[in-house]
Structure formats: structure tokens, C-alpha cells
Amino acid sequence: MSADSDTSSAIKEHTMGLPGYSASTSQDSNITIDNHESSTNNKKAEILLAPLPVQESLRLSKNKLRKKRNYEKILTQRPIKRKREKELRKQKGLNKKSLGKDEKFALTEKLKAALNGTNQVVIDCQFDDKMSDKQRDRLAQQLRRVYASNKASQQPVHLTFSSLPESSEFFQLCCRKNDGFSNYVIDRKEQNVSELFSNDKIVYLSPDSTNVLSEFWPDKVYVIGGIVDESRHKNISLSFSKSIDITTARLPIDEYFVAEKGSGGTFKKVLCVNQVFDIILEWHKTKDWVKAITAGLPERAGFVAKST
């Protein structure tokens, strides 16, 4: 093994292989890091953050140095991020401790009522075998966020998770990853979305569609593909929809937003499941596309609303 590869594997071990830390890139947050054993690991993180000896840093390739710097940045920002997330949860009134028995009951009743109503949104879980373990983990996490948003909303939608039999591995994974998953107040269906609704009712949301959404009609069923990908599965929702002849539509991002030059944005218009869901919720609340898309588009995407 060469000195360079020795060094790079040592760095890899130090950064990604710290016991209790796991790191992954994702669509909903550029890089997420799970901290399982914070106090021990904070010490290790401090060691990690110490600058490398000059000779060692010279031996690292630019790419590895960039990765190391990014990782250090994440470690520094993590406490701020955690605090912000906690505040957001507090604002939404979702901190378990802050909810009384009556409030919890009221939230559940609201979700139950939504299940009898229109404004249907389906998360289609049929593609779980197309994803890696890491992507499946992330989808499970996104389903939790979808449910939390619906629960927090003043106007929850009729939420269905389709192609999700109790016997499936993905269902079991969701139960392991998400507290109380099997008791979520949703319609969970074993069947494929095409077996649940007539074709003329379904609008499959796809970033690759040539149709543009103008609004969410209450009598239609809007389907979000349960897919986490970084471009590997381009057109998957569009191809499926075409194969069974159902309508597709994309979000009107281009119609209401422009890429802000020089912002260093990702300019990604393929959003993750919970972001699309938040857009739908916000649209129902405000009937305003700029407000709705702003609620779901991550800031780092670098889009700004077109001036009217």
C-alpha cells in the first residue's frame, strides 16, 4: 500500500468510521450525520478537528482535503442545527412533552377526519427494491417527516402510503426507524396505487413531466413517488405513469422562481418526498404557489421568486 493510500484510508477511518458516527449525503439535507454516543464522540471530533501536520496535509489530495473540511464544518454546525430543529419543533407544537393528553387526542381526531375527506395524497412505496439500504433508510425518515407535517398542519390531507404490506421488509424497516409507525393515522394499503384508484383520478407527480400543475383539485389523487435518488432513477415515476396511462404533472418551479446567479445554489428541481408533501400542504393553506414552493424548496437550491 502506498503512503498516499495509507493516509487516505487513515483519514477515511478517522472521519467516516468513528464509532457512533455515520455520515451520508442526502437530498433533504446535503450531509446528515447521526450522533449516537455524543459525549465520547465529541472528544473524538475535537481530535479530528485539530489541524493535520503540514506534511500530512500536503500528502492529501485536494478532494480529500475538501471532504475533510466539509466534515469539519458539519461538526461545527451540528449543535446550531440541532438547536434550530428543536426550536422549529417547538414552534410547530410538536415536542411530545409540550403536548397535553387533550391536545394529542385533538391532533389524532383531526387526522382521522382528514381520512374521510378529499385532498388525497398518496406516497407510492412500490419502488423500495430499486433503492440501496441507505436510500431506504432515508425514505423511511422522509415518511416520518411527511407524517409529522400532516399532523402539525391545520388542514391535514387524506394521506395514504400505498404498496406497503405489513409483511414487507420496508414496512418493518419503517417500524424500526420511526416510533409508532404502525399506529400512524394514515391509510396504509398493500395494493399498488393503480389498483386503489381509477386512472382518471390519479395525477402522478413527476419532475420529468411536461405538464405543469396549476392547482390541486380536491377530487384528484396526487401521488408522490417514494423514491430517494441522486439521479440514478431518472424518469422512474414518468415511465411508470406512462406504462399504465395516467396523468403526470410537475411542480411549477420554473414558472414562479428563477435561479439566483452567484448564490452557489444547487438549482435542483427534483425534490425529496417530504419537501413535495410540504409544498402540497402549504398550497392547500395559502393557495399561493410562491408561498407553497418556498415552504418546500431548500434554501440551498438557490431559487428566488420571480418579481411580479
Ligand SMILES: C[S@@+](CC[C@H](N)C(=O)[O-])C[C@H]1O[C@@H](n2cnc3c(N)ncnc32)[C@H](O)[C@@H]1O
Ligand atoms: C426524489 S423524487 C424522485 C425522482 C425520480 N427520478 C422520479 O422519476 O420520480 C421523489 C418524488 O417526488 C416528486 N417530485 C420531486 N420533485 C418534483 C417536481 N419538481 N415536480 C413534481 N414532482 C416532484 C415525484 O413524485 C418523485 O417521484
